[in-house]
Amino acid sequence: DTAVSQTPKYLVTQMGNDKSIKCEQNLGHDTMYWYKQDSKKFLKIMFSYNNKELIINETVPNRFSPKSPDKAHLNLHINSLELGDSAVYFCASSQGGGYGYTFGSGTRLTVV
Amino acid sequence: KQEVTQIPAALSVPEGENLVLNCSFTDSAIYNLQWFRQDPGKGLTSLLLIQSSQREQTSGRLNASLDKSSGRSTLYIAASQPGDSATYLCAVSPPYSGAGSYQLTFGKGTKLSVIP
Numbered sequence: 318d319t320a321v322s323q324t325p326k327y328l329v330t331q332m333g334n335d336k337s338i339k340c341e342q343n344l345g346h347d348t349m350y351w352y353k354q355d356s357k358k359f360l361k362i363m364f365s366y367n368n369k370e371l372i373i374n375e376t377v378p379n380r381f382s383p384k385s386p387d388k389a390h391l392n393l394h395i396n397s398l399e400l401g402d403s404a405v406y407f408c409a410s411s412q413g414g415g416y417g418y419t420f421g422s423g424t425r426l427t428v429v
Numbered sequence: 430k431q432e433v434t435q436i437p438a439a440l441s442v443p444e445g446e447n448l449v450l451n452c453s454f455t456d457s458a459i460y461n462l463q464w465f466r467q468d469p470g471k472g473l474t475s476l477l478l479i480q481s482s483q484r485e486q487t488s489g490r491l492n493a494s495l496d497k498s499s500g501r502s503t504l505y506i507a508a509s510q511p512g513d514s515a516t517y518l519c520a521v522s523p524p525y526s527g528a529g530s531y532q533l534t535f536g537k538g539t540k541l542s543v544i545p
Contacts, residue, residue, distance in 0.1 A: 321472075347529050348529050348530045350530075350532075352533075357537070358516070358537060358538060359535070359537055360518070360520075360533075360535040361535070362532040362533065365530040365532065366530070367529035367530045368529070372529070372530035373530055373532055407472060407473065409473075411530075411531070413525075413529065416478070417461070417463050417475050417478040418463065418473075418475065418520075418533060419475065420465075420472045420473040420474075420475075421472055422471055422472035423471070423472050425470075
C-alpha cells in the first residue's frame with residue numbers, strides 16, 4: 318500500500334538512449350511533481366501536473382518530457398540521455414496548498 | 430528568488446542529547462514550510478508541516494518552529510537516538526496560487542549523526 322511508487326528504482330543506461338520513469342500515487346491527490354536531486358544532493362523542481370494539466374515547467378532541456386495519462390500517474394520520458402542527466406529523480410504528490418507533499422523513494426539514474 | 434539555507438551542513442552528537450537544526454529563507458512571503466528526513470538511498474519522509482499562520486508544530490520528540498517575519502525555522506529533536514541519523518531537509522513554498530500546484534524550494538540539508 319505504498320502511497321507514491323516509482324519504477325524502476327535503479328536505471329543504468331548508455332549515453333544517447335531513451336528511457337522512461339513511471340510514477341503512481343494512490344492517495345487521491347490532484348497534483349503530481351518531478352524533482353531532480355543532483356550529485357550535490359540539491360533538490361529542484363522540474364515539472365508539476367494538476368489533474369493531468371501541466372502547471373509548472375521549470376527550465377529543463379526539452380529532452381525531458383512528462384506525461385500524465387490520469388491524475389494518479391505521472392511519467393517522465395528522457396530522450397538522448399547525457400552524462401549530466403545522472404541524478405536521483407523523485408516523484409511527489411500533494412493535495413491543495415496546505416497539506417504538504419508526499420514523495421516517492423526515488424529513481425537513481427546513471428548514464429555511462 | 431527564494432533561497433533556503435540550512436546550518437550546520439553536518440552535525441554529530443552523542444545519543445541522548447537535545448539538538449536544534451536551523452533553516453533560514455530569504456523571502457518571508459511563504460505559504461508553508463515543511464521539514465523532511467532523507468535516509469541514504471531512500472526517499473523523503475515528511476516530518477512536520479507548518480502553515481505560514483502557525484508558529485510551531487510538534488510530533489513526538491520533534492518540534493518545529495516558524496518565525497516568518499525573520500525568515501527562520503528551527504527543528505528541535507529531543508533525546509536524540511541513533512535511529513535519528515539522517516539528512517534533514519527544510520523546504521518552503523511560495524504563496525499559494527490556487528492552481529492546485531505549488532513548488533518547494535529546498536535547502537541543502539543538515540546531515541545528522543547520532544553516536545551511540
